[in-house]
């Protein structure tokens with residue numbers, strides 16, 4: 059892999075882009091993670107069709123650059139709060155893909171023992187404090203986690219991803235105001251995939267959107283092309299560094315697109331196929347791969363990133379299918395300690 | 405006998421929080437106006453003592469206060485949330501019911517949510533419909549929540565301390581009408597276990613099961629009944645989830661009669677749960693049909709005579725009890 063990490067400005071200029079310090083080894087890592095997310099979700103969609111994934115799943119196919127750009131710039135000890143569309147975030151934060159697939163299948167050994175499913179994946183061992191089925195609800199939780207870090211005198215930061223639809227809920231205003239008032243280390247990321255379920259979000263959003271709302275509260279905000287993994291990586295890296303240096307909260311408004319329907323079962327007839335096609339052209343994985351090829355990464359290396367991811371997800375799919383159901387006693391576990399439901403049958 | 409001091413219900417709560425904050429640096433409180441002592445003065449002096457970081461003044465953002473407490477609990481602290489009036493806690497229902505109560509279960513036990521949501525309840529001097537409610541039954545209905553409703557200064561000390569030490573989300577319902585109530589409070593460490601009822605008065609003829617401010621109305625009614633020769637046993641549940649089913653069953657086993665008294669609306673109230681449970685378990689022993697006494701299903705009015713229409717009085721309790729203990733009660737229905 060000679061040449062990685064030492065891409066000259068000339069190489070980039072050759073591709074017609076402004077000179078960038080392409081840290082190729084690092085970006086190959088991003089590519090691998092993006093392929094893993096894509097392959098994981100394609101496997102999950104197949105699982106749904108095969109009747110193995112039980113509830114709804116919300117794929118993030120087409121949005122992978124957001125997950126990697128943000129989460130690969132976090133340390134393991136940093137905290138993450140995610141949404142109903144959180145597989146990518148969770149994988150990029152370092153959660154075990156096999157446990158995640160078992161969770162989607164509702165099996166023993168899932169991240170939450172099969173009690174959460176896709177919308178409630180959490181892996182506290184890597185700082186991932188939960189996907190959330192309630193739009194916007196993760197924002198106050200993220201703020202509180204940051205507040206706790208502050209109280210403990212810790213140095214971790216918190217990343218909170220939410221969709222464009224979430225900015226019209228009260229907790230967005232309450233949470234951003236809170237974070238700014240207390241100057242907490244929260245990186246807010248509005249993952250704007252254009253749609254809220256079957257509604258074009260812009261049709262029901264007053265004003266200029268997430269960045270303008272953040273700025274009105276004094277929170278520095280930046281709007282980005284969410285399909286440009288390099289731009290995202292740079293912006294997130296800078297934002298994370300600023301947060302660690304005590305800048306207070308920041309917001310990234312990241313424009314992207316979900317290439318599937320709202321859920322895996324949604325054929326999304328409400329969308330113009332031409333719009334989908336236009337975004338397919340901007341597929342973030344293909345774009346990063348092209349940039350890396352331009353930077354001199356050998357084609358075999360790029361292909362290995364893809365093939366490795368699909369092989370891994372194929373294997374975890376089979377493992378998850380073979381995994382047993384969780385013991386029924388688990389339904390009574392972890393409800394509460396005081397007044398536990400199993401304390402006395404009645 | 406342990407030494408004790410006379411203290412108010414409100415001062416007992418301040419002492420409880422101060423003791424727990426001194427004992428455990430992870431404990432902190434957040435809510436509106438706490439620095440100035442809180443809206444009723446429950447937090448008086450605490451910010452001076454513990455600093456603005458641990459007695460945190462927050463924006464008027466109930467959803468965010470509760471949500472932040474959930475995040476703060478998941479991230480290793482033990483927040484005490486002040487909701488000011490239980491009525492305003494409704495702005496934070498998602499955060500309490502969908503997030504706090506469920507996170508531990510949904511995430512397969514990876515984390516607990518040790519928070520206390522203090523929600524002052526009850527009727528209080530013409531506060532009208534949005535500052536007077538008692539909604540404890542809603543919370544008792546939600547798996548994952550603990551529900552506590554102290555009636556005495558000693559219990560407000562001991563139960564608040566136990567709530568702060570519990571690893572579960574606790575809905576902690578203090579009654580606004582009880583803030584000035586004085587009573588003996590043990591000196592030194594005092595913890596009241598959650599889930600154990602207090603027998604406020606022993607009796608053989610009828611069991612009155614109650615909680616919160618109604619403890620005092622029931623005791624007053626019991627004194628009136630005693631003058632007629634009816635001995636009522638008064639059980640103050642103190643906690644609604646878990647509730648002390650053994651104590652209630654034992655009492656009704658003895659008396660054969662149960663009247664549940666609460667300030668909340670009777671329809672769908674927690675009294676229905678107790679009545680049904682006792683009917684299921686002690687049907688053969690009952691000498692009169694189980695009864696409930698609570699408020700009519702009306703919002704609470706402002707003008708005193710109208711407000712009184714929602715009030716459960718000692719007279720009403722005594723007359724319900726008399727009807728149940730009268731010789732013909734068993735076949736009166």
Ligand SMILES: Cc1ncc(C[n+]2csc(CCOP(=O)(O)OP(=O)(O)O)c2C)c(N)n1
Pocket residue numbers: 142143191192193194220221222223224225251253254255259320
């Ligand atoms: C409070 C709340 N309201 C409605 C829903 C139903 N719902 C689930 S996802 C969704 C759209 C969310 O859009 P957005 O925030 O942009 O995220 P995206 O799905 O596009 O990733 C809706 C309305 C919900 N889960 N929570």
